[in-house]
Amino acid sequence: MTKQRDSIYATPLTQVSDFAFDAQVASVFPDMINRSVPGYATIVNTIGRLANRYAQENTRIYDLGCSLGAVSLSIKQQCTVPGVHITAIDNSNAMVERCQSHVNAYRGAIPIDVQVADILDYRFEPCSIIVLNFTLQFIEQEQRTSVIQKLYNALLPGGLLVLSEKVTHEDPVADALLIDLHHEFKRENGYSDLEISQKRAALENVMRIDTPERHEARLRETGFTTVQAWFRCFNFTSWIAIKGNANEHA
Numbered sequence: 001m002t003k004q005r006d007s008i009y010a011t012p013l014t015q016v017s018d019f020a021f022d023a024q025v026a027s028v029f030p031d032m033i034n035r036s037v038p039g040y041a042t043i044v045n046t047i048g049r050l051a052n053r054y055a056q057e058n059t060r061i062y063d064l065g066c067s068l069g070a071v072s073l074s075i076k077q078q079c080t081v082p083g084v085h086i087t088a089i090d091n092s093n094a095m096v097e098r099c100q101s102h103v104n105a106y107r108g109a110i111p112i113d114v115q116v117a118d119i120l121d122y123r124f125e126p127c128s129i130i131v132l133n134f135t136l137q138f139i140e141q142e143q144r145t146s147v148i149q150k151l152y153n154a155l156l157p158g159g160l161l162v163l164s165e166k167v168t169h170e171d172p173v174a175d176a177l178l179i180d181l182h183h184e185f186k187r188e189n190g191y192s193d194l195e196i197s198q199k200r201a202a203l204e205n206v207m208r209i210d211t212p213e214r215h216e217a218r219l220r221e222t223g224f225t226t227v228q229a230w231f232r233c234f235n236f237t238s239w240i241a242i243k244g245n246a247n248e249h250a
């Protein structure tokens, strides 16, 4: 499959509209995310390996905000636990259509069911793994705790949540430095200053980011017993959160 280059913000726009996961974004998404998120390939690959450690036999794995299915395919390639099946959901029709064709192109033991659905009103079945790879940041801040609580409740004891997010920092010096290093990373990957600033404006109203402390407090508040950042690069972080076994607290 040839990868289309992202040039969505390359020409000056009179008015920058809010960022949306529409057909235009879906058509360039692999290029966009690889050139925009430091460590994206490492994160996706490691999620596949974590799935192999934490998947429980004959259970479900959820890939939430699956976009083109990179996480689902990484799990499919790396997880050898018997009887596992993946449900990949996204509320963008354009993403789900393309995700389905990517999934169709891969053979392997684990079935992947791709669905158009909104995480906010989805009824989750019991599961051993849930992945939110750069998805919670697009959900309203006021809704985040109830979403995480719903996911915690769906997880089986010993279940794993992987949460990856762009983050902000209280310390203005640290925050400015990490944002600047991220912009430098984007420039090194061929984005111009215009592309960087127009995309930043497009994301301003739709991607509200929390501090790492806020994320960790939320994960602990909802009941996760182990909360550990396992990846960090500039203002991008990925955590594992594990639901303890009931008898651990006896």
Ligand SMILES: Nc1ncnc2c1ncn2[C@@H]1O[C@H](C[S@+](CC[C@H]([NH3+])C(=O)[O-])CC(=O)[O-])[C@@H](O)[C@H]1O
Binding pocket: 021, 033, 044, 064, 065, 066, 067, 068, 069, 070, 071, 089, 090, 091, 092, 095, 117, 118, 119, 120, 132, 133, 134, 135, 138, 139
């Ligand atoms: N309420 C919602 N319900 C369902 N999907 C949603 C919702 N809100 C946003 N999305 C979807 O979440 C995805 C976020 S991208 C994830 C990358 C992927 N995980 C990857 O590992 O390649 C991250 C990014 O582009 O920074 C988009 O496809 C949205 O349509």
Ligand SMILES: O=C(O)C(=O)Cc1ccccc1
Binding pocket: 032, 033, 036, 037, 166, 199, 203
């Ligand atoms: O591009 C950025 O600045 C980001 O923060 C990451 C990103 C990647 C893909 C879609 C939306 C945001």
